[in-house]
Amino acid sequence: MRVLVVEDEAALREALKSDLTAAGHTVDVAADGEEGLYAATEYPIDVAIIDLGLPKLSGLELIRQLRARGKTYGVLILTARDSWQDKVEGLSAGADDYVAKPFHVAEVQARLAALLRRSGGWASSRLRCGPLELDSRAQTVTVHGQAVELTSFEYRILEHLMLRAGEVLSKTELTERLYAQDFDRDSNVVEVLVGRLRRKLDPDDTLKPIETLRGRGYRLSLPRSTAA
Amino acid sequence: MRRPSVSRRLLFAVAVPLVLFFALTIGVLDGVFRSLSNASLRELLAEQVVGLVTAADLNRDGGIDVNLLDPESRLDVPGSGLYAVVRDQNGKLLWSSPSLNGTGLELGMRLAVGGADFRYLKARDGTQVAELSRGLQWDYAAGASKNLVFTAADSTEPQRQQLWRFRQQMAGWFAALVLAVLATMAWMMRRALAPVRRLEQEIAAVETGAAQGLGADYPRELAGVAKGLNALLESERNRIAHYRDTLGNLAHSLKTPLAVIRANLGTAEEVAAQRATLQHEIDRIAQIVDHQLKRAAAAGGVTLGQASVPVLPLVTDLRAALLKVHAHKDLGIDLDVPAQFGFLGDTGDILELLGNVLDNACKWCRARVAVSVQLDGAREVPHRLSIVVEDDGAGIAAADQARVIERGVRADEQVPGHGLGLAMVRETVALYGGELIIGSSAKLGGARVELRLPGR
Numbered sequence: 001m002r003v004l005v006v007e008d009e010a011a012l013r014e015a016l017k018s019d020l021t022a023a024g025h026t027v028d029v030a031a032d033g034e035e036g037l038y039a040a041t042e043y044p045i046d047v048a049i050i051d052l053g054l055p056k057l058s059g060l061e062l063i064r065q066l067r068a069r070g071k072t073y074g075v076l077i078l079t080a081r082d083s084w085q086d087k088v089e090g091l092s093a094g095a096d097d098y099v100a101k102p103f104h105v106a107e108v109q110a111r112l113a114a115l116l117r118r119s120g121g122w123a124s125s126r127l128r129c130g131p132l133e134l135d136s137r138a139q140t141v142t143v144h145g146q147a148v149e150l151t152s153f154e155y156r157i158l159e160h161l162m163l164r165a166g167e168v169l170s171k172t173e174l175t176e177r178l179y180a181q182d183f184d185r186d187s188n189v190v191e192v193l194v195g196r197l198r199r200k201l202d203p204d205d206t207l208k209p210i211e212t213l214r215g216r217g218y219r220l221s222l223p224r225s226t227a228a
Numbered sequence: 229m230r231r232p233s234v235s236r237r238l239l240f241a242v243a244v245p246l247v248l249f250f251a252l253t254i255g256v257l258d259g260v261f262r263s264l265s266n267a268s269l270r271e272l273l274a275e276q277v278v279g280l281v282t283a284a285d286l287n288r289d290g291g292i293d294v295n296l297l298d299p300e301s302r303l304d305v306p307g308s309g310l311y312a313v314v315r316d317q318n319g320k321l322l323w324s325s326p327s328l329n330g331t332g333l334e335l336g337m338r339l340a341v342g343g344a345d346f347r348y349l350k351a352r353d354g355t356q357v358a359e360l361s362r363g364l365q366w367d368y369a370a371g372a373s374k375n376l377v378f379t380a381a382d383s384t385e386p387q388r389q390q391l392w393r394f395r396q397q398m399a400g401w402f403a404a405l406v407l408a409v410l411a412t413m414a415w416m417m418r419r420a421l422a423p424v425r426r427l428e429q430e431i432a433a434v435e436t437g438a439a440q441g442l443g444a445d446y447p448r449e450l451a452g453v454a455k456g457l458n459a460l461l462e463s464e465r466n467r468i469a470h471y472r473d474t475l476g477n478l479a480h481s482l483k484t485p486l487a488v489i490r491a492n493l494g495t496a497e498e499v500a501a502q503r504a505t506l507q508h509e510i511d512r513i514a515q516i517v518d519h520q521l522k523r524a525a526a527a528g529g530v531t532l533g534q535a536s537v538p539v540l541p542l543v544t545d546l547r548a549a550l551l552k553v554h555a556h557k558d559l560g561i562d563l564d565v566p567a568q569f570g571f572l573g574d575t576g577d578i579l580e581l582l583g584n585v586l587d588n589a590c591k592w593c594r595a596r597v598a599v600s601v602q603l604d605g606a607r608e609v610p611h612r613l614s615i616v617v618e619d620d621g622a623g624i625a626a627a628d629q630a631r632v633i634e635r636g637v638r639a640d641e642q643v644p645g646h647g648l649g650l651a652m653v654r655e656t657v658a659l660y661g662g663e664l665i666i667g668s669s670a671k672l673g674g675a676r677v678e679l680r681l682p683g684r
Contacts, residue, residue, distance in 0.1 A: 082518065084546070084583025085576055091549040098553070102514050114556065139548045151595065152551045153558035193558075 001116055002026045004048040006036035006062065007078065008055055012101075016049065019105045020112075033057025040066040047115050049108065050095070051078040052086060060093045067094035074115030076108070092137055127162045130222035132201065132209060134162055143207070148200050157193050158201075161210065161220040170217040194218055235421055242413050250402050261394055265387050270346065273360035276380035280312050284323075284378075286368045292322040292376075303327050309383030311335055311357070317375040336379035339363030349381070356384045423447050427454065434461065466659055478520040482513060519652065536570030536684055539601050539615070542579055546586055547599075554590045561590075564600035571613060572682040577656055584653050585617045585677050593619035596672055603683065613683025618669035618676045626668075650677075657681065 003025045007013040010031070017027045028043055030036035033054040040048060040062065048066075052059035063075055074097075077090040082100035090098060097111050127134040131144045139155055141148045150158065157174055171190045194210055201209050211221045280294060287293045292314050302308035303325035311333060313324040319338040328335070332352035336359075339345060343363040351357055359381035367373045423446055433439035441461055442454045540563075547561045571578045589597045602614045650664075657664045662681040669676035 083576065084579045087553075087583070088545045088549045088579065091552050092545055096552050096555075102511075137548065138544060139551050149560065149562060151558045151560035152555060155551070156555075 001046045002028065002044060003112065004028045004030065004036070004039050004043065004045045004050075006030045006033070006039070006048065006054065006059070007051040008032060008053070009051075012051075016105070016108070020109070023109060033059065033062045037062050037065055040071060041069050045071075045073055047074045047076070047112055049076045049078065049112070052090060053080060060089060063090065063094045074112075076111055076115060078103070127159070128225040129162050129165050129220060130209070130225070131207065132158075132162070132222060134159060141201075143201055150197075150200065153189075154193055154197050154200070157190065158197055161218065162224070165220040165222065165224040168213055168217045168219045174218065190218075234424065235417055238417050238421075239410070239414055243410055246409060247406060250406050254398055254402055257398060258395060262391060265391060269358055269382060269384070269387055270360060273346075273358065273380045273382055274362075276310070276312060276382070277360060277362050277378045280314065280378050280380060281364060281366065284314065284366065284368075284376075286374075294323055294325070306330055309355075309357075309385065311381040313379045315377045315379070317341075317363075317377070319377075322376070333357060333381070335359055335381050336361055336377055339377045341365050341375050348384070351383070356388070357381045358384050423450055431457075462661070466661075470655075470659060474520055478516070481516045481520070536572055537575045537578055538567065538570045539578070539582075539613075539683075540565045540567045540569070542575075542582060543586075543599055543601075546579075546582055550586055550590050553587075557590070557593075558595055559590060559593070560596050561586075562596070562598045564598070566601065569601050569603055569613060570683055572684065573660055577660075578681075581653055581656055581679060581681075582615070584650065585615075585679065588650065589617050589619040589621075589675070589677070592621035593672075593674060594621055596620045598669075598672060604680075613679075613681045615679040615681065616676065617678075618672045619674040620669075620672040621674035623668050623674045624666060653679070 003020055005013055005016050005020070005027060006029075007016065008031055013029055013031065017029055020027050028039050028045070030039045034056045036050065036054065037057060039045070050059050050062060054062065057065075059077065063077070066075075075095040077087075077095040077098045078101055079086045079090065079098055080101050087098050096115055099108055099111060126136070133142045133145075135141075136159070139152075141150055141155065141158065160174060161169065174190045194212075198210055201207065207222075209220060209222050211219045213219060279297075283294045283296055285293045285295060294312070294314070296303055302310035303312055305327055306329040308327045311325055311328050311331070313328070313336045314322045315336045315338070316322055317338070317340075319336075321336070324335070330352075333349060335349070337345060339361055341363045343361075345359075345361045347359055349357045349359055359379060361377055361379040363375070363377050365373045366376045427442070427446070427450060430439060430442045434441065441458045444454075446454045543563055543565050547563065550561065551559055586597065586599065596619065598616075598618045600616050602616075603612050604614050605612065650666075654664045657679060660681055662679065665678040665680070667676045667678075668674070
């Protein structure tokens with residue numbers, strides 16, 4: 001996997017680079033926000049580790065900009081203060097997980113692995129398909145303007161279905177979205193989740209948002225509108 | 229420039245109009261008295277003139293005799309103060325009263341019939357005399373008359389003395405009245421302002437350290453001030469204690485790991501073997517420093533005039549963040565947070581509190597976490613905000629519930645995290661004078677954490 005490390009403190013940057021390379025990844029490095037943004041948008045990165053306190057361009061701004069340019073790979077933020085204010089800001093700017101400094105490299109690696117399995121980020125902040133609207137920043141869903149409470153797995157399945165509206169997605173593909181480790185997988189879970197989604201999104205069975213294609217998978221049958 | 233005292237200003241504000249009013253009253257009364265006095269003098273003189281006319285007789289020489297009816301009339305007594313003359317129409321003196329002897333007064337004048345004149349003259353001894361002259365057609369016999377001018381004059385001395393006595397009395401009485409009124413007002417104001425004086429004294433006592441705070445039962449106008457000051461004092465005390473504690477704890481708690489490291493720094497061969505121990509102790513130091521610094525950083529305390537921090541946006545952001553962080557679980561976070569409720573304190577503090585409590589709930593739960601915020605009208609202002617976080621996990625056993633919030637204790641060693649999260653929550657809640665209540669959730673079957681904080 002190709003990993004980008006954006007960290008201004010040289011000792012930390014080099015330590016991460018050597019540890020991750022030893023684990024079998026290809027590592028690109030950047031020492032400030034501007035260099036980081038260039039690398040983040042130009043190279044075929046699979047996952048990025050970004051420090052929040054960067055010179056030239058702040059970590060938060062870097063994340064916002066790479067998301068704005070359509071980069072959807074996972075982003076792990078490094079925070080020095082470990083305050084919830086930093087974490088919430090970083091996550092709502094577009095990051096997917098955080099690690100507080102000083103950290104054990106093993107922890108970073110574990111979180112990276114989890115990110116690599118599940119696709120992070122979002123192409124655009126709002127997705128709309130017919131009366132269904134999904135807000136990636138707030139992780140909320142509305143149907144005809146009414147809010148619907150979803151669990152995080154239900155949300156992720158729906159998000160993926162909406163991102164690929166009109167395409168058929170297999171159970172395996174959808175399950176991959178949920179779990180980081182193979183051995184946690186429950187093959188039935190997608191069925192259960194789709195059932196729950198149908199009940200929550202379409203209680204009187206008029207909308208029929210998700211179509212089952214026997215032997216092939218599921219498809220979101222509502223047309224995708226241009227995002228707001 | 230120091231502003232003048234309230235009591236003095238009040239008293240002054242009352243005294244000045246009072247004195248002015250009384251002065252005005254005295255002036256008016258004085259004027260009335262003088263005017264009445266003058267009128268009565270003129271009347272007296274007019275009567276004297278009538279008396280003269282009645283008592284006058286034409287004598288053999290063609291002159292006038294005045295036979296006074298009253299044998300003890302003052303007109304007979306020289307320098308008595310009452311004088312009279314009769315002149316003819318040319319001004320020639322026909323008769324003058326014996327009382328005029330030695331006074332040096334020239335009374336009377338030329339007047340036409342029907343004319344009258346009133347004027348003041350000065351006698352030789354400096355006293356003032358009021359003189360009334362009337363020009364009359366005097367009938368001395370049937371069909372016979374003469375045009376004469378009758379003049380009567382009276383010393384104004386008695387009148388003047390009377391006026392003087394009147395003024396003295398009035399001044400005396402009014403002065404007494406003014407003093408009485410001022411004294412009463414001063415006494416009443418002292419009583420009314422007694423709470424203000426008490427406030428002064430109590431503040432002075434607090435400044436010198438003799439007292440810890442201000443007393444209660446102040447009148448409505450001052451109650452707000454007293455309460456606010458007490459809150460300020462309490463908050464400052466808490467803050468200072470907090471800092472002192474934090475620094476003390478930091479110093480103490482660092483000593484042990486440092487001691488271990490020092491003891492373990494042996495020869496070069498030994499150092500390599502003890503790398504794990506060193507690493508562990510360094511981790512501990514890092515954690516402790518981190519925790520204590522965060523504690524020191526917590527703003528804490530209710531400050532006067534604090535704006536309210538809306539809770540819903542913070543909880544919404546945290547929910548989105550936590551769903552990402554705990555992505556390996558199929559997590560549902562239900563929110564029941566009315567938009568108008570706010571926390572009276574620092575935004576950073578409430579975010580840390582909510583973040584820690586919610587993060588714990590997400591770690592421990594199976595799949596569901598519920599957050600609800602209420603305002604409890606029954607509790608004392610401002611500690612009315614109640615934030616409840618419940619989960620459907622295994623819960624915390626009753627025996628452990630008190631232990632969990634002690635520093636460094638975790639109910640279950642398996643879930644990662646330094647276990648200092650809830651201890652931090654307890655300390656920050658205490659700084660705001662609130663409460664942290666840990667129990668079991670009837671709704672979801674797991675743990676229930678309630679934060680009672682100032683809010684509205």
